[in-house]
Amino acid sequence: xxxxxxxxxxxxxxxxxxxxxxxxxxxxxxxxxxxxxxxxxxxxxxxxxxxxxxxxxxxxxxxxxxxxxxxxxxxxxxxxxxxxxxxxxxxxxxxxxxxxxxxxxxxxxxxxxxxxxxxxxxxxxxxxxxxxxxxxxxxxxxxxxxxxxxxxxxxxxxxxxxxxxxxxxxxxxxxxxxxxxxxxxxxxxxxxxxxxxxxxxxxxxxxxxxxxxxxxxxxxxxxxxxxxxxxxxxxxxxxxxxxxxxxxxxxxxxxxxxxxxxxxxx
Amino acid sequence: xxxxxxxxxxxxxxxxxxxxxxxxxxxxxxxxxxxxxxxxxxxxxxxxxxxxxxxxxxxxxxxxxxxxxxxxxxxxxxxxxxxxxxxxxxxxxxxxxxxxxxxxxxxxxxxxxxxxxxxxxxxxxxxxxxxxxxxxxxxxxxxxxxxxxxxxxxxxxxxxxxxxxxxxxxxxxxxxxxxxxxxxxxxxxxxxxxxxxxxxxxxxxxxxxxxxxxxxxxxxxxxxxxxxxxxxxxxxxxxxxxxxxxxxxxxxxxxxxxxxxxxxxxxxxxxxxxxxxxxxxxxxxxxxxxxxxxxxxxxxxxxxxxxxxxxxxxxxxxxxxxxxxxxxxxxxxxxxxxxxxxxxxxxxxxxxxxxxxxxx
Amino acid sequence: xxxxxxxxxxxxxxxxxxxxxxxxxxxxxxxxxxxxxxxxxxxxxxxxxxxxxxxxxxxxxxxxxxxxxxxxxxxxxxxxxxxxxxxxxxxxxxxxxxxxxxxxxxxxxxxxxxxxxxxxxxxxxxxxxxxxxxxxxxxxxxxxxxxxxxxxxxxxxxxxxxxxxxxxxxxxxxxxxxxxxxxx
Numbered sequence: 001x002x003x004x005x006x007x008x009x010x011x012x013x014x015x016x017x018x019x020x021x022x023x024x025x026x027x028x029x030x031x032x033x034x035x036x037x038x039x040x041x042x043x044x045x046x047x048x049x050x051x052x053x054x055x056x057x058x059x060x061x062x063x064x065x066x067x068x069x070x071x072x073x074x075x076x077x078x079x080x081x082x083x084x085x086x087x088x089x090x091x092x093x094x095x096x097x098x099x100x101x102x103x104x105x106x107x108x109x110x111x112x113x114x115x116x117x118x119x120x121x122x123x124x125x126x127x128x129x130x131x132x133x134x135x136x137x138x139x140x141x142x143x144x145x146x147x148x149x150x151x152x153x154x155x156x157x158x159x160x161x162x163x164x165x166x167x168x169x170x171x172x173x174x175x176x177x178x179x180x181x182x183x184x185x186x187x188x189x190x191x192x193x194x195x196x197x198x199x200x201x202x203x204x205x206x207x208x209x210x211x212x213x214x215x216x217x218x219x220x221x222x223x224x225x226x227x228x229x230x231x232x233x234x235x236x237x238x239x240x241x242x243x244x245x246x247x248x249x250x251x252x253x254x255x256x257x258x259x260x261x262x263x264x265x266x
Numbered sequence: 267x268x269x270x271x272x273x274x275x276x277x278x279x280x281x282x283x284x285x286x287x288x289x290x291x292x293x294x295x296x297x298x299x300x301x302x303x304x305x306x307x308x309x310x311x312x313x314x315x316x317x318x319x320x321x322x323x324x325x326x327x328x329x330x331x332x333x334x335x336x337x338x339x340x341x342x343x344x345x346x347x348x349x350x351x352x353x354x355x356x357x358x359x360x361x362x363x364x365x366x367x368x369x370x371x372x373x374x375x376x377x378x379x380x381x382x383x384x385x386x387x388x389x390x391x392x393x394x395x396x397x398x399x400x401x402x403x404x405x406x407x408x409x410x411x412x413x414x415x416x417x418x419x420x421x422x423x424x425x426x427x428x429x430x431x432x433x434x435x436x437x438x439x440x441x442x443x444x445x446x447x448x449x450x451x452x453x454x455x456x457x458x459x460x461x462x463x464x465x466x467x468x469x470x471x472x473x474x475x476x477x478x479x480x481x482x483x484x485x486x487x488x489x490x491x492x493x494x495x496x497x498x499x500x501x502x503x504x505x506x507x508x509x510x511x512x513x514x515x516x517x518x519x520x521x522x523x524x525x526x527x528x529x530x531x532x533x534x535x536x537x538x539x540x541x542x543x544x545x546x547x548x549x550x551x552x553x554x555x556x557x558x559x560x561x562x563x564x565x566x567x568x569x570x571x572x573x574x575x576x577x578x579x580x581x582x583x584x585x586x587x588x589x590x591x592x593x594x595x596x597x598x599x600x601x602x603x604x605x606x607x608x609x610x611x612x613x614x615x616x617x618x619x620x621x622x623x624x625x626x
Numbered sequence: 627x628x629x630x631x632x633x634x635x636x637x638x639x640x641x642x643x644x645x646x647x648x649x650x651x652x653x654x655x656x657x658x659x660x661x662x663x664x665x666x667x668x669x670x671x672x673x674x675x676x677x678x679x680x681x682x683x684x685x686x687x688x689x690x691x692x693x694x695x696x697x698x699x700x701x702x703x704x705x706x707x708x709x710x711x712x713x714x715x716x717x718x719x720x721x722x723x724x725x726x727x728x729x730x731x732x733x734x735x736x737x738x739x740x741x742x743x744x745x746x747x748x749x750x751x752x753x754x755x756x757x758x759x760x761x762x763x764x765x766x767x768x769x770x771x772x773x774x775x776x777x778x779x780x781x782x783x784x785x786x787x788x789x790x791x792x793x794x795x796x797x798x799x800x801x802x803x804x805x806x807x808x809x810x
Contacts, residue, residue, distance in 0.1 A: 056468030058338075061479075070477045076466040078338050079479040081361050084331035087323070091335025092466065094319045095293050095343065099467050117331070120324035275650050275659070384667055445688055446646060446661040448653050532686035605662075607691030 005074070021045035023054045025074045034227040034234025037065060039191045040133060040200070041072055044102070047204045048075070051212070057100040058092055060085040064106040065139040083114020086121035089128040100211060101128040108138045111147040111171050118177070118219075125182035125216035129207045132173060135224040136245060143229030147171045150244055155229070170248065174221050178254035184216040186255040190223040190246070192238045206256075223249055273448035278413045278438065279304035281449050282372050283312070285420030286344050290457035291370065292318035293343035295332035297325055297351060300384045301440035302374035305346040316454055326351035330358030330371070337362065337369045338478050340465030342424045342457045344370035348440070349378045349390050359433055360399025363495070364480025366464070368427030370420065372436045374443040375576075377603045385603015386440035388525055388576030394437045395554040395584070402492045404499055406506065407435045407553040409524045413447035415551075421452065426506065430498055431464070437553060439525050439576065441605055503555035511560055513546035514539075518623075519615050520568035520593060521547045522561055522585050527574040527606055534611035541612075543619050553581070558588040565593035569623025574598045574611055594624045627682055629767050630690045633757075634675035634707045635699030635720075637665060640754030644697070645676035647758065647780055651772035652680040660688040675703065680767055697761050699740075699753065704728055718760055720753065736764060736802060743797050749787075752794035759798025770799055 005026045010016060020026075023045035029038040048054050054075060061069045063082035070077035080088040085103035092101050103110075110118050110132050118130060137155055138144040144157040148170050152161040162170075174188045185207055189200040200222065207218035223245050225237035232240060276284065283305045286294075294309040306322065313320040319336075323329035329345045336343040347355065352373045362369060373394065377387040388409075398405035406426065410416040416438060423434040469475050482488035513521075513535055523531045528549040535545045546564050550557050565571055571593040573582040579597045586595050596618045600606040631648070633641045645661045652659035660679045666672030677693070679685050692712040698704035698719045711717055713732040721737030728735065740756040755777065762770050774792060781788050 054468075055470055055472065058466050058468060067481060070479060074469075074475055076468055076475050077477045077479075078335070078466060079365070079477075079481050080334065081331060081357050084327065084334075084358070087328040087331035088335035088338070090321070090328075091293070091295065091332035091337070091343070092339055093335075094321060094332070095336035095341040096339045096467050099339070116324055117328050120328065273653060275646070275653055275661075441662060441664075441688075444663050446649055447685075447688075448659065526688065529685075530687040530689055534687070536686075605664075605689045607689045608687045609691030 021049045023048040023074055025072055027071050029072060030068065031065065032228045034225065034237060035065075036135070036191050036222065036224040037133065039197065040131065040222050040224070041069065043191070043197065043201045043204055044104075044131065045073065047201060047208055051205070051208055053100050053208065056098065057102070060089055060101065060103040062103065062105040062109040064109050066104050066106060066133065067140070069104055083109050083112065084117055085109070085114065086117040086126065086128070086130060090121055090124070090126050093126060093128050097127070100208065103128070103130045105130060105132055106139065107132070107134045107136065107146045107148040111173050115147070115171070119180070122177045122180045122183040122217045122219070125184065127211055127214055127216055129211050130219040131204070132219055132221040133224050134173070134221055134249065135226040137226050137229045139226050139229055143226075148173075148249075150248055153244075172249060174219070174254040177219060182217055183219070183255050184257050185210045185218040187253045188221040188223065188249060188251050190241065190251060192225070192241060221249075223251070271450045273450050275446050276413055276417070276449045277304055277444065277446050278416050279374060279443040280308050281413045281417040282346065282420045282436065282438065282443070283308035284451060285417035286370060286424075287312060287316060287318070288452045288454045289421040289424045290342045290455050291344050291424060292316060292457070293336045293341050294318070294320045294345065295323050295329040295336070295343070296345050297323050297329050297347065299348045299351045301376055301386075301443050302346050302348050302372070304443065305372065305374070326354040327358070330355035333369050334358055334362050334367060337367045338466045340462040344372065346372035346374065348374050348376045349387075349393070350381065352390060352393065356393070356397055356399035358399075359397070359405065360401055360403055361480050362433050363398050363403035363405070364401065364491070365478045366431040367433070367478060368424070368431050369433050370423045370427060370436070371433060372420065372438060374438045374440055376440050377601075383603045384440065386442075386526070386576060386605055387603060388437070388439055388527070389578070389580065390437060391553065391575070391577060391580035394435050395556070398433065402495060404554050405435045406430065406432060406502055406555075407437050408508070408551060409437045409553050410442065410551075411525050411528050411549060413442065413445065414449050416442060417449050417451065424457065428462075430502055432498065440603070441526055499555070506552055507555045507557050507559070508551035509548055509557035509560055510551060511546065511548045511564075514544035515546075517544050517546035517564060517568040519543060519545045519570040519572055519619055520561070520564045521545055521572050521574060521615070522550070522581070523547065523574040524550045524553065524581065525576070527576055527600060530606050530608050531574055531611050533608035534615060537608060537612035538615045541616060543615055545615060550581070556584045556588070558584070561585060561588040562590070562592070565589040568593055570618045571595045572598060572615060572618050574600065574606060574614070576600045592624065594618075628679060628685070629681070629695075629765070630677065630679045630693050631695040631697060631761065631765070631767070632675055632677050632690065632693045632707055633697045633699070634703035636703070637668060637672050637674045639674070639699045640751065641674050641699065642676055643780065644754045644758050645678045647773060647776040648678050648680075648761075648768065650776040650779070651768040654772050654775060655768055657682060657768075658685050660685045662688045673702065673706070675707065695761070695765060697757055698724065699757065700724065701726075716764060718757060718764060720757060736760065738798060738801055740798065743801065744794060747790055747793055747797065749790045749794075752791055755791045755794035756798035759795035760802045761798075763799035763802040770795060
């Protein structure tokens, strides 16, 4: 089992200006070139470092490309059935309330097979954090249509484009969950430019803070790219995301309720 | 010292719940389904009294995964359901078997397939003993026959589950869940405090991280894990085969039955004795591991073997495996959600006895 | 010594309570007892019955194919279970609701006007206690005192119902004691 990174000796007269987060192992990510999983992994790890949570956090690995996050995070971790991460997280939190729990789920996992589990975890106000990676396609199983695949988008199971008459409409998870009284903090972000990345990190931090303060369910959705199954170069994929996903899945805070001090955010 | 033990009249379902609490269970996740509803009712009432948690899940799928999560922290946790719900839990059970996480699942069996009915049944024998979901896993399965035994097995199951780091299933029956009998209850105990070296909760005190996982992408790794499980089941078979037996030492008819049909058979044996037929009953208590040995031993003596079970014939497969061609195996299937009676079984004993036994 | 009884009727008549109280009374006398309910899926108004087995030793079968005693609270349950009572057995029936006798001369039949008795006591819901009192007097499976204690325990949170149920138990028992068991 890969452990935390070995300490590095700093030569005289030099200082550390950037380092791999302690919450990550020394194992290189295995994602496709251009994939945004790596960026998101790192941002979560940085926030865990900054909040000092690495000794009391359990990561829940989904089924999908991110199934191996237990190799990448230097944290306790559990790998669970497809879509069930919020239910497993519920069990962990109920049995061990002071353990920090996050799920890391793709769009098939969370919005397809696991929509019931995430919805009810949110409705219960379960005190855990879900990170939802939406790249509008099933990545690990070879690029099939996902619940978030856009109208007209070509996938291996919608070769002529998603046909609304046959396949129905994409699901907007943040909008859906934000209608639930139990959901405390719900935001959609992206990680395709430095400004967006800094913003995404703040969203991760706020989500963890909600959980640390025992204020209930938090979810951050990341609009992401899948160059491999979109059939695009990474820069083209980013462009496609901006032109197609962002209009359908607008960024923003969809729910921020019951903040400390009783202030209700818009 | 505990007070003088006093039996109290309890429903089987309540006894299952109280037995689990006494055995240290403090977390229950479930979803309503007849005929097991008294278990969640009891847990909702009593878990808060012992500082535990009762939570109603949105489905059996969620319930078993909540069990998975709570169990991964080392807690004693259970769920209960009946056939249709247990079917939905097979996925979670498979992951827990693959990831080696202990828990208790109580199946108060009703008839199927499909919605079947809510009458009593033993027709989840295959799902229990072959199940635990997909892949090369099994499910350690115990079958009580009395309300007291239902209490005792639920009490003890957490020790068994933790010993092997493996789920344990109690295969009960609707009738046993609903019936009332006197039960001697124990004081409510706490789970042992010993540290579980696999339990999650964060790298407290800077310990090495722990991973609970059933994914073995490399062929050698999965093959190794499958062999480890197979060895575990051999150990379980050495240590956990359980049965009870009674009757004549030179039986002409061997009866194999579990649960309530075994009790009906006991009373039927008295009638058979009155008509001059010698019988012996072997009642499997562990369904996996199955008590092949005593069945094989008595089948050498008895020319007839009669299996009485609440299904179209499921356990009879295991009995045939144990018996081989030593004894002629007959089946009395009890169907439709009904219970058999001693009269019906006595009639069947007489019939198979007169029909002639093992072929020469 | 193993004794058994089936209480049969329709849901809502208090059959399950009768069985539980009898099992409880037997337990309080140091006997073994099993109570096994059975009912149709409807929450109210479907068929219902329960089997109670009492024994000095451990109870084997909690089911009975040919009961030695049947207590039938209404017509359909008598039609269903009456023919299964073993020869020489006993059938207690609620004569208020079952005017037609069962055509059997190999069992003892006792008709108790339980609904009328309950109405006279001012509470139509105590038919089950009347019949339970009659059962105890006719079989002596347990003592009336043990049953009365079990009823008091059952009703400890509804104590205003205790007196009328005590009277109902005694009325049922008195009816059996004071009437030469009539073959109706």
